[in-house]
Amino acid sequence: MRVAVIGGGVIGLALAWRLTADQHSVDLFDDRPGHGASRAAAGMLAPSGEAWFGEEPLLRAGVASLRQWPEFAARLGKDSDVDVGLRTEGTILLGADDADAQTLDQADRLLAQHDLAARRIDRRELGRMEPAVASGVRRALLLESDLSVHNRLLLDALLDAGARRGVTYHRERADVEVSDGRVRGVRGRTSGESHAADVVVIAAGHELSGVAGLPDRLRGVVRPVKGQILRLRMPDPLVRRTLRCLLHGDPVYVVPRLDGELVVGATSEELSDHAVTADGVYELLRRSIAFLPGLREAELTETLARSRPGTPDNAPIVGETGVDGLLVAAGHYRGGVLLTPLTAEAISALLRDESPPAEVAVLTPSRFNPTPPAE
Amino acid sequence: MRVAVIGGGVIGLALAWRLTADQHSVDLFDDRPGHGASRAAAGMLAPSGEAWFGEEPLLRAGVASLRQWPEFAARLGKDSDVDVGLRTEGTILLGADDADAQTLDQADRLLAQHDLAARRIDRRELGRMEPAVASGVRRALLLESDLSVHNRLLLDALLDAGARRGVTYHRERADVEVSDGRVRGVRGRTSGESHAADVVVIAAGHELSGVAGLPDRLRGVVRPVKGQILRLRMPDPLVRRTLRCLLHGDPVYVVPRLDGELVVGATSEELSDHAVTADGVYELLRRSIAFLPGLREAELTETLARSRPGTPDNAPIVGETGVDGLLVAAGHYRGGVLLTPLTAEAISALLRDESPPAEVAVLTPSRFNPTPPAE
Numbered sequence: 001m002r003v004a005v006i007g008g009g010v011i012g013l014a015l016a017w018r019l020t021a022d023q024h025s026v027d028l029f030d031d032r033p034g035h036g037a038s039r040a041a042a043g044m045l046a047p048s049g050e051a052w053f054g055e056e057p058l059l060r061a062g063v064a065s066l067r068q069w070p071e072f073a074a075r076l077g078k079d080s081d082v083d084v085g086l087r088t089e090g091t092i093l094l095g096a097d098d099a100d101a102q103t104l105d106q107a108d109r110l111l112a113q114h115d116l117a118a119r120r121i122d123r124r125e126l127g128r129m130e131p132a133v134a135s136g137v138r139r140a141l142l143l144e145s146d147l148s149v150h151n152r153l154l155l156d157a158l159l160d161a162g163a164r165r166g167v168t169y170h171r172e173r174a175d176v177e178v179s180d181g182r183v184r185g186v187r188g189r190t191s192g193e194s195h196a197a198d199v200v201v202i203a204a205g206h207e208l209s210g211v212a213g214l215p216d217r218l219r220g221v222v223r224p225v226k227g228q229i230l231r232l233r234m235p236d237p238l239v240r241r242t243l244r245c246l247l248h249g250d251p252v253y254v255v256p257r258l259d260g261e262l263v264v265g266a267t268s269e270e271l272s273d274h275a276v277t278a279d280g281v282y283e284l285l286r287r288s289i290a291f292l293p294g295l296r297e298a299e300l301t302e303t304l305a306r307s308r309p310g311t312p313d314n315a316p317i318v319g320e321t322g323v324d325g326l327l328v329a330a331g332h333y334r335g336g337v338l339l340t341p342l343t344a345e346a347i348s349a350l351l352r353d354e355s356p357p358a359e360v361a362v363l364t365p366s367r368f369n370p371t372p373p374a375e
Numbered sequence: 376m377r378v379a380v381i382g383g384g385v386i387g388l389a390l391a392w393r394l395t396a397d398q399h400s401v402d403l404f405d406d407r408p409g410h411g412a413s414r415a416a417a418g419m420l421a422p423s424g425e426a427w428f429g430e431e432p433l434l435r436a437g438v439a440s441l442r443q444w445p446e447f448a449a450r451l452g453k454d455s456d457v458d459v460g461l462r463t464e465g466t467i468l469l470g471a472d473d474a475d476a477q478t479l480d481q482a483d484r485l486l487a488q489h490d491l492a493a494r495r496i497d498r499r500e501l502g503r504m505e506p507a508v509a510s511g512v513r514r515a516l517l518l519e520s521d522l523s524v525h526n527r528l529l530l531d532a533l534l535d536a537g538a539r540r541g542v543t544y545h546r547e548r549a550d551v552e553v554s555d556g557r558v559r560g561v562r563g564r565t566s567g568e569s570h571a572a573d574v575v576v577i578a579a580g581h582e583l584s585g586v587a588g589l590p591d592r593l594r595g596v597v598r599p600v601k602g603q604i605l606r607l608r609m610p611d612p613l614v615r616r617t618l619r620c621l622l623h624g625d626p627v628y629v630v631p632r633l634d635g636e637l638v639v640g641a642t643s644e645e646l647s648d649h650a651v652t653a654d655g656v657y658e659l660l661r662r663s664i665a666f667l668p669g670l671r672e673a674e675l676t677e678t679l680a681r682s683r684p685g686t687p688d689n690a691p692i693v694g695e696t697g698v699d700g701l702l703v704a705a706g707h708y709r710g711g712v713l714l715t716p717l718t719a720e721a722i723s724a725l726l727r728d729e730s731p732p733a734e735v736a737v738l739t740p741s742r743f744n745p746t747p748p749a750e
Contacts, residue, residue, distance in 0.1 A: 277672065279672065282664060298652065301651075
């Protein structure tokens with residue numbers, strides 16, 4: 001089939017590449033592929049992080065996608081010349097005070113129900129594993145199954161692998177062309193050119209609502225949630241594992257890269273601008289320095305803000321739209337990188353007229369609307 | 376006379392422009408004029424700030440230069456098309472706790488001896504003057520005579536005025552050519568070309584020691600002192616006056632621009648690199664937010680580090696070097712913008728074989744060496 005993908009974030013790029021393996025002919029439309037929210041991401045592959053909010057469908061999808069990650073990374077490595085920097089040292093959850101410890105313990109009980117083994121570690125073990133962590137944290141939980149990936153290398157790898165497998169990249173935004181209740185293709189916003197397609201997948205992230213041709217009932221489901229992030233660099237990285245910390249109720253994470261970079265994030269603000277603010281940078285530094293005093297010595301190489309695509313239940317919308325041939329894969333909020341393999345697999349299954357994995361089936365766009373999709 | 380100026384910071388640019396008024400022919404050498412420490416400066420014209428350290432020669436020079444600033448800015452405005460954004464609302468010194476208040480009161484007593492009238496203002500008056508300042512500061516002193524200037528517009532204006540008055544800008548670094556104890560000119564480091572000159576003035580800031588031809592006994596007098604600075608922006612500026620704050624002994628200043636920008640500075644580190652660090656940014660935000668909580672909402676538009684030229688007594692070295700025809704104007708540390716008019720005037724006087732102003736005469740390079748300059 002001829003498939004058009006609208007959106008060149010991690011989701012759009014991954015499914016474009018994935019669909020070439022099914023012998024589809026793929027066109028991808030984005031004015032700056034790889035420069036949206038995916039570029040600001042930390043690359044944590046940590047479904048446990050989401051579990052703090054007790055959203056079980058999202059947690060199940062995250063766990064399923066995490067399991068696919070090693071094979072996904074290996075296949076991507078074969079199709080590109082880029083090593084995505086997969087790290088397997090796991091995550092340590094840290095709580096600063098008694099209330100933070102209670103929150104972590106609640107998350108731990110939820111995780112145990114989903115076969116995610118968290119192990120409580122004491123101060124001595126924590127000091128041995130990550131000596132840079134401040135003494136005096138109230139709770140430390142080790143999640144050995146969590147992974148992380150270098151988000152920018154991942155974007156490079158996907159672009160490269162897609163190009164090698166025949167994806168055609170069109171450097172412009174595009175809208176959907178529909179007639180008689182069926183997708184006909186897409187139209188480039190800059191060129192005005194139409195491109196015929198049997199299937200269109202909209203993977204436009206927080207810009208979903210702005211895509212012409214999307215059914216009205218799906219407009220407004222995805223909203224921009226601003227996130228600010230810092231990148232720092234030290235000659236010797238302070239930590240080996242991802243840290244997810246709660247400081248008197250305020251969250252912060254620190255993700256170490258194999259190349260010495262540290263990513264500190266992320267704020268969540270109900271805003272659509274991309275301004276880096278004094279408050280955002282101050283809070284990320286305050287919270288991360290509280291857990292890692294040695295971080296003060298790091299060079300602050302980048303501050304960045306992007307809009308992530310949020311949904312009412314914080315889980316993505318992946319599936320059919322009610323318009324024949326029109327699919328959506330958007331709203332991945334803070335879990336885009338984690339949910340990439342599962343999302344690409346689900347879209348591939350739908351194009352084969354198969355059911356998507358059960359963890360994705362429940363994330364159908366129709367859950368926000370009583371009208372079932374037309375068949 | 377034919378004068379060569381080495382260094383295109385605020386000092387070098389100002390004296391190049393100033394010397395054209397004395398009918399000298401001026402060549403200025405810098406690979407990137409206006410992009411060194413002057414570009415990172417906050418533009419405070421506030422000798423009181425230095426008074427905290429009790430360095431009286433520097434204080435006297437600052438007071439004398441401050442008095443020249445309005446006329447200097449007016450003349451510069453006539454010779455260029457750039458308004459340098461001189462602000463006349465004054466400075467407020469703020470102390471957070473009792474010890475900070477004591478430090479400010481000491482500074483106040485010193486200032487009173489130098490005809491700098493500081494006036495203690497109470498919380499009600501402070502609230503009326505600057506409602507954005509946090510309640511609960513222990514001491515507020517108003518210095519009505521302080522000024523401030525937009526450092527980057529100042530650099531633009533000096534470049535423009537110099538060009539109009541016939542300064543020739545050479546976009547390369549240069550060394551001094553000396554023979555038989557007399558300056559002969561300069562040699563460009565990139566082109567290797569020699570340019571004859573009757574007088575050479577080295578205004579190379581923290582790079583003074585690296586200029587070939589400088590007498591050995593002046594090498595090492597100037598050292599790099601790293602300063603980090605933040606630029607922020609708000610739709611409506613939070614304050615009208617410059618704030619110089621002490622937070623439990625830690626200093627920070629906030630300089631508001633007429634165009635809505637706020638400059639927050641500055642760290643002082645005995646380092647020569649230009650890396651922005653987590654510690655630098657965190658401390659500047661922590662201290663400034665403590666006095667101005669509303670600053671959290673500001674966009675953080677720039678973080679920058681530069682090396683300022685420090686000297687053993689924190690005062691610049693301005694005057695003759697012992698080599699016939701070779702002058703130095705460097706080592707202005709944190710006072711370069713403030714001391715610009717006085718420094719340019721002093722070099723102009725020396726070229727007329729007149730004595731420089733008394734406040735500059737004591738800043739002669741020979742003060743760091745028992746050997747008097749050869750006459």
